[in-house]
Amino acid sequence: MKNMNNKVILTRERIDISDVLNRVSKSEECGAVVMFIGTVRGLEGGEKVHELNIEIDMDVALETLQKLRQDTIKEYGIQDLVVVHRYGTLMVGDTIVVIVVASAHRKESFDACEYFIDELKRIVPIWKLEKRENGMHWVGSEWLK
Amino acid sequence: MKLQSSENHIGGDDVIKVMYFAYLKDITGVKEEWLEIDGNLVRNVLNKIFEKYPKLKDAPIMVVVDKKIVKEDEVVEEGDEIRVYPPVCGG
Numbered sequence: 650m651k652n653m654n655n656k657v658i659l660t661r662e663r664i665d666i667s668d669v670l671n672r673v674s675k676s677e678e679c680g681a682v683v684m685f686i687g688t689v690r691g692l693e694g695g696e697k698v699h700e701l702n703i704e705i706d707m708d709v710a711l712e713t714l715q716k717l718r719q720d721t722i723k724e725y726g727i728q729d730l731v732v733v734h735r736y737g738t739l740m741v742g743d744t745i746v747v748i749v750v751a752s753a754h755r756k757e758s759f760d761a762c763e764y765f766i767d768e769l770k771r772i773v774p775i776w777k778l779e780k781r782e783n784g785m786h787w788v789g790s791e792w793l794k
Numbered sequence: 795m796k797l798q799s800s801e802n803h804i805g806g807d808d809v810i811k812v813m814y815f816a817y818l819k820d821i822t823g824v825k826e827e828w829l830e831i832d833g834n835l836v837r838n839v840l841n842k843i844f845e846k847y848p849k850l851k852d853a854p855i856m857v858v859v860d861k862k863i864v865k866e867d868e869v870v871e872e873g874d875e876i877r878v879y880p881p882v883c884g885g
Contacts, residue, residue, distance in 0.1 A: 705884075712861045746884070769884050771882070774882050775882055776884075778816075787816060790817055792854055
């Protein structure tokens with residue numbers, strides 16, 4: 650995560666929130682910075698979760714996120730957007746994703762941030778395998794039953 | 795249906811590389827394989843997959859070619875890699 654011009658990052662390492670904030674470009678007109686942090690829940694469907702394994706189709710995910718970032722900046726008129734997403738093994742409470750959006754006023758940042766995380770969940774090839782107290786569970790695999 | 799490993803693949807415009815992700819690998823038992831396809835549409839590839847793995851029929855799977863989500867009526871070309879995803883759930 651050393652190149653500070655890198656605005657879309659997929660990493661196995663723990664996310665440093667201040668590092669993500671420092672990557673956001675802001676002009677003098679910027680008056681709002683909104684951050685979303687997604688974390689590992691310790692309880693799902695009444696079952697304890699001990700661990701989360703995140704799998705990513707790296708090349709496609711990177712390109713999809715880069716395009717989504719560009720589209721979001723254009724659509725919402727925001728100044729910048731940075732996203733960092735983890736993969737590999739995470740523990741309960743760990744940060745999965747951080748999205749930071751900067752804009753002149755708060756409304757466009759809130760709206761852009763919500764749109765970005767909704768789209769990320771809809772189209773970016775990322776999957777979660779939970780290690781629960783009663784066994785392993787792929788998130789979103791209920792259709793198999 | 796003819797199935798070849800990537801090592802044995804010797805070409806042919808009706809043979810397509812298909813890659814499976816996340817728990818689809820558990821269902822198919824392979825990460826990737828070469829499938830002989832009748833036709834040149836994404837739909838034809840899906841039909842072949844459903845024929846081989848009936849459990850995936852009517853599944854809410856997503857198909858990606860050249861890093862883009864494709865629809866069933868889009869054309870598949872020689873050399874394309876077909877990525878088959880179960881529903882994604884990042885964030």
